[in-house]
Amino acid sequence: MTRSRFSALTADAHISRKKALLAMPQTWMNLSGRSVGEAVRFFQVDPEAVIVVHDEVDLPFGQIKIKRGGGHAGHNGLRSIVEVLGSSDFIRIRVGVGRPNGRIPMVDHVLSAFSRTEQEMLPGLIQEAADATEHVLAEGLAPAMNRYNIARI
Secondary structure, eight states, X not given: OOEEETTEEEEEEEETTEEEEEEXXXXXXXXXXXXXXXXXXXXXXXXXXOEEEEEETTSOTXXXXXXEOOXXXXXXXXXXXXHHHTOOOSEEEEEEOOOOSTTOOHHHHHHSOOOHHHXXXXXXXXXXXXXXXXXXXXXXXXXXXXXXXXXXX
């Protein structure tokens, strides 16, 4: 069951015998830290317990990589989360959307519709991102990174 709280659509879940809150911020992307911060403060968890699934232009479309910490690399949603949490030490499930071709501005690229081929790939990609998140919770960060951070041909 989903409900609206923490400026997000949320669902309580048990993943690999661990309680989890799934949250999809309903703020502007640039303000998504507000949503994450509200939930973190309410549940009194450390930033290290947060897993953020986000688009990543530095990965080809469809590739998933996992890491802990790092900068925001110009991603305004990550910038907002880092500012609100006061830390960048959360886990990131990075979902590749690729870089724009030609002279298309980055903002236009990330806000544009997916191509027909990409749309066909989306259900599998979303499932893979969910599986990666579950893998982090079930097996830990290092095993999940070993599985998802491999080069794919």
